[in-house]
Amino acid sequence: MNLRKVKTIVVKEFKEMIKDKIGALVIFVVPISMMLIFGYGMRLDVDKIPFVVVDYDHSQLSRELVYKLSATKEYFHFIGEVSSEKEIDRLILNNRARFGIVIPPDFEKDIKSGKNKKVFIIVDGTFPYRGEMAKSYVVAVINQMNLDRISKLTGAALPLKLKIRYWFNENLKQEYLMASGTMAVILFMSPAVMASLLIAKEKEKGSIYNIYTSSITKVEFLLGKQLYTVMVSSVNFLIIFLMTLLVFKVPFKGNLLFFVLASVLFMFVSTAFGLLLSTFLNTQVSAFVGSIILTVVPSILYSGYLTPISAMNKNGLFMAHIIPTYYYMKILKSCFFKNAGIVPLLPHVAALAGFYILFFALNVKFFSKREK
Secondary structure, three states, rough: HHHHHHHHHHHHHHHHHHOHHHHHHHHHHHHHHHHHHHHOOOOOOOOOOOEEEEEOOOOHHHHHHHHHHHHOOOOOOEEEEOOOOOOOHHHHHHHOOOEEEOOOOOOOHHHHHOOOOOOOOOOOOOOOHHHHHHHHHHHHHHHHHHHHHHHHHHHOOOOOOOOOOOOOOOOOOOOHHHHHHHHHHHHHHHHHHHHHHHHHHHHHHHHHHHHHHOOOOOOHHHHHHHHHHHHHHHHHHHHHHHHHHOOOOOOOOOOOOHHHHHHHHHHHHHHHHHHEEEEEOOHHHHHHHHHHHHHHHHHHHHHOOOOOOOHHHHHHHHHHOOOOHHHHHHHHHHHHHHHOOOHHHHHHHHHHHHHHHHHHHHHHHOOOOOOO
């Protein structure tokens, strides 16, 4: 392999990038835009849920219940009291409230006399996950109120108290997972799209025939394209990594050098995948659309970006294990949140190396070069 020929391909691509200022701008703007859109937009946290109350009792105990709910400001946003259930329906219909509490008459009187009294909750079920979480929050507050009242009536301390400590993501901030996970999606998508467009562009222009008739080998040509893409993508990696740390305030606890090297390897995998796609696609449009679909969709669905892999069925688990993003996501989350060390992550690095060897070997096999 002649390294001077590889260098010539790399220099040629950089010169073309400088000439195409709009294309160069897009290369850097798209990953940053995705980072902002996904980082801020893909939040699954359910907090500050607006709610209203219909209090038919107006007793001390009913006011205590309303106070306990409204005091939980992290989860609830108390709009105020309304006069009837019809008002709850109207506010939910107008998207001003997500649920309403109905406290029946004689609420305090019946409870003090030992009767079981029901409190009604009307929940907006348009988004099932949000509705289920709202119900769970209300149930937790009422259960705690029941326990406090039992303890007060009996005069005995509760025999069992639950003390919770969360590890790795101590504040349970969903935006931490979204921002860091978006890095994996971008680093699989962006280099693959760039690499696929490089060869597709030469096919459209006809300049690929210069390669067909030159003395450069397939390995030299493909490696030159790949090195250029990885160099440019490394700048994008640095930008989105700094955005994750400084804009989204995601803590980084792992080995920085190991993470950078693993990320470079992942970019080699994604560029090899993009080049592989371009061997079968002859236009820039088809290469762009194909690489977007085959990188973004699997990365979001099967990498652990939105849902834990352990929650998937057998087919989902199989799909996850044949996608490189799954292994990089494991490395990324461990480095950002767990500081798990290098040794436990080596199998995932080995998997990425295996993907690279496979993709590059397939590139060499399927990329046809005409001899002189």
